[in-house]
Amino acid sequence: MEAEAGASPSDEELMRRLQGGEDAALATLMQHWEVPVKRFIFRMIGNTAEAEDLAQEVFVRIYTKRATFRAGAKFSTWCFSIAANQARNRQRWWRRRPAQSLNAWTEAGGEAADESRAGGPASHTAVRHEQIAAVQTAVAALPLDLRTALVLFEFEGQSMADIAAALDCTPKVVGNRLYRARQQLKRTLVPAN
Numbered sequence: 001m002e003a004e005a006g007a008s009p010s011d012e013e014l015m016r017r018l019q020g021g022e023d024a025a026l027a028t029l030m031q032h033w034e035v036p037v038k039r040f041i042f043r044m045i046g047n048t049a050e051a052e053d054l055a056q057e058v059f060v061r062i063y064t065k066r067a068t069f070r071a072g073a074k075f076s077t078w079c080f081s082i083a084a085n086q087a088r089n090r091q092r093w094w095r096r097r098p099a100q101s102l103n104a105w106t107e108a109g110g111e112a113a114d115e116s117r118a119g120g121p122a123s124h125t126a127v128r129h130e131q132i133a134a135v136q137t138a139v140a141a142l143p144l145d146l147r148t149a150l151v152l153f154e155f156e157g158q159s160m161a162d163i164a165a166a167l168d169c170t171p172k173v174v175g176n177r178l179y180r181a182r183q184q185l186k187r188t189l190v191p192a193n
Contacts, residue, residue: 011075018066029075030059036156037083043151044087046140054086061086074162081166084148091144138188146181149174 009017011032017025037058042051061082069078139147148167152158153174160171160178167174 012073015066015069015075016071018063019069023063026059026063029062033076033079034059037079040080040083040151040156041087043136043139043155044084044144044147045090046136050090054083054090057086058083074165076158077162077165080152080156080158080162081168084152084166087148088144134189135185138185141188142181142184146177146184149177150181150185153178 009028011029014025014029018029034055038051038055041054041058042048045051045054058079062079065082069075139150142150145167149163152163152166153160158166160174163174164171
């Protein structure tokens with residue numbers, strides 16, 4: 001089904017065009033997905049510079065693996081699957097080469113908190129930044145499988161079915177991971193009475 005005149009083509013249509021040799025379709029896909037991919041990777045690994053680099057690698061991988069994209073598949077699922085794999089591979093690489101402590105690496109560019117645009121008194125802003133940092137630290141401390149499911153669901157708005165497809169598991173497994181991630185976050189973020 002071709003896109004109507006004047007309407008922008010779907011991501012899936014752009015992938016068909018890319019597979020057909022229209023390399024310019026990649027630019028449109030990048031324009032649409034670059035920010036969500038960077039945001040997802042940042043939430044997975046916690047470093048802005050690395051998220052930028054890995055996002056570029058994701059789009060290189062999309063281009064080089066374009067022939068493997070199946071007709072009828074959802075592009076966002078395929079894209080986030082590649083991004084999750086890139087983030088996992090980078091984390092494995094860091095664990096094998098601990099030349100720099102994680103704290104030093106984070107201080108070098110990884111701890112850029114999501115900015116609140118609400119404004120308000122400086123004390124409220126400081127408290128808000130502390131809360132954001134606490135949540136980011138707690139999410140970063142989750143096991144990778146739980147963190148991936150949580151970030152895709154809560155921050156990227158992916159459905160359980162799409163997450164299951166991206167992570168090559170069942171929606172029930174995704175639901176279980178989300179439950180376990182939320183329970184761990186609750187224990188970490190809510191002080192015991």
